[in-house]
């Protein structure tokens with residue numbers, strides 16, 4: 001089954017806050033994740049830079065941190081969600097506001113925008129997941145002990161998942177091709193962060 005872009009967030013099987021994102025792609029497979037200490041972006045591989053002129057939706061910041069809060073998404077909405085949270089807006093409203101404002105992508109598929117936000121600190125933990133499609137907007141709290149995933153195609157309603165990962169590298173691998181995610185086609189790259197007193201980010205670009 002082809003799901004397109006996939007986001008998972010919440011708590012891992014062993015109770016660690018996490019966010020994870022996988023780019024799966026039929027049309028633009030020549031992309032990579034660039035993971036830095038406090039953010040990550042999806043960019044074309046060397047030699048494929050011209051692809052961004054063919055489609056403006058294929059390069060973007062996919063992960064940002066604001067203090068103990070991680071924001072992950074499949075497009076340019078990552079930035080306004082992070083900006084609103086940095087200015088003091090609550091997570092639910094920052095997600096809803098940014099998804100409604102940017103709306104689904106105006107491409108051949110009306111590709112949905114998806115996003116998740118997790119506040120990692122144990123005393124104030126909370127996690128939300130959201131989507132905007134051409135026929136709905138949804139922003140939902142993720143159960144405090146669980147994890148969910150959502151995708152651009154086929155899985156437009158959040159589904160529960162048991163997320164098995166101890167560290168950011170494991171978390172990248174898990175959404176890339178393990179567990180419930182193994183059957184989903186055309187993986188390209190992935191990025192994940194796990195909270196352990198602070199967020200630690202990792203990216204996976206297969207050889």
Ligand SMILES: NC(=O)c1ncn([C@@H]2O[C@H](COP(=O)(O)O)[C@@H](O)[C@H]2O)c1NC=O
Nearest residue numbers: 004005025026027028057058074107111152
């Ligand atoms: N975020 C991304 O990495 C991304 N990659 C592709 N898209 C959009 O989705 C369309 C379909 O792409 P694909 O056939 O690779 O699933 C593309 O034409 C593009 O408009 C994206 N937009 C949203 O997911």
